[in-house]
C-alpha cells in the first residue's frame with residue numbers, strides 16, 4: 159500500500175512540475191549558506207489558507223509555464239514576476255561574496271542571457287514596494303560568439319547552478335536581488351522572448367560605499383530591444399545584452 163501510494167504521489171508531482179513550469183529558483187546560497195526558494199506549493203498553501211513558510215525569496219504567481227512576456231515589460235510584473243510580493247525574511251551576503259541561484263537541474267531552454275540586478279531598499283526589503291525599486295545590473299552573460307554558446311547552455315551544463323559575485327564596492331544595506339533568465343527560443347517573433355525574473359531579500363554587509371543609480375523595472379527593457387527580438391537560429395556575429403549598463407564595481 160504505502161510504496162504504491164508514494165510512487166503515485168511522486169509520479170503526479172513530477173507531472174505537475176513538468177506541466178506547471180520550470181521557471182523557479184528553488185533554493186539559493188549566500189556565502190555558502192543555503193536558503194529556501196519560492197516554490198509553487200507555497201502558492202497553493204496561500205490559496206488554501208494554510209501557512210506559507212517565512213522565506214527570503216519573493217512570493218510570485220508564475221503558475222503557467224512561468225514567464226513574463228515582452229508585452230508585459232511595462233507592467234510591475236517585470237520586477238519580480240507575476241503578482242510578486244516581498245519575502246518575509248532577509249538573507250545576508252558580504253560585499254565581494256557570492257550568491258548561488260539553484261534553478262531546476264533540467265533547465266530546458268539553451269538560448270538566452272542570464273542577468274542579475276540589485277535594488278537598495280529604503281528600509282527593510284520585507285516592506286519593499288516593487289514599483290519604486292531601482293535596479294542596478296551587477297552581472298550579465300550573453301553568448302560566446304566564438305562557440306555560439308549561450309549563458310543558458312552554461313547553466314544547463316552546470317546542472318542549474320548559477321553563481322554571482324557581489325561587487326565588493328557596493329554600499330552595505332538591504333537589497334532586493336533580481337536574478338533573471340531571458341529565454342530566446344521564440345525571440346524571432348515580437349513578444350516571443352520569455353523572462354524568468356526571481357527576487358530575494360539579501361542584506362549586503364562589509365565596508366562598501368558605492369550607491370550606483372538604478373532604473374525602474376518598467377524601464378529595463380522594450381520588446382524591440384536588439385537582445386530581446388532576434389532570430390537565435392543563426393550564427394550571431396554580435397549580441398547586445400538587454401538592460402542598463404553593467405555596474406562592475
Ligand SMILES: *[C@@H]1O[C@H](CO)[C@@H](O)[C@H](O)[C@H]1NC(C)=O
Nearest residue numbers: 246247248282283284285332
Ligand atoms: C525586517 O522586518 C521583519 C518583519 O517583517 C523583521 O523580522 C526583521 O527583523 C526586520 N529586519 C531588519 C533588518 O530590520
Ligand SMILES: *[C@@H]1O[C@H](CO)[C@@H](O)[C@H](O)[C@H]1NC(C)=O
Nearest residue numbers: 299301302303304305306307
Ligand atoms: C569562448 O569560449 C572559448 C572556448 O571555451 C573560450 O576559450 C573563450 O574564452 C570564450 N570567450 C569568452 C569571451 O568567454
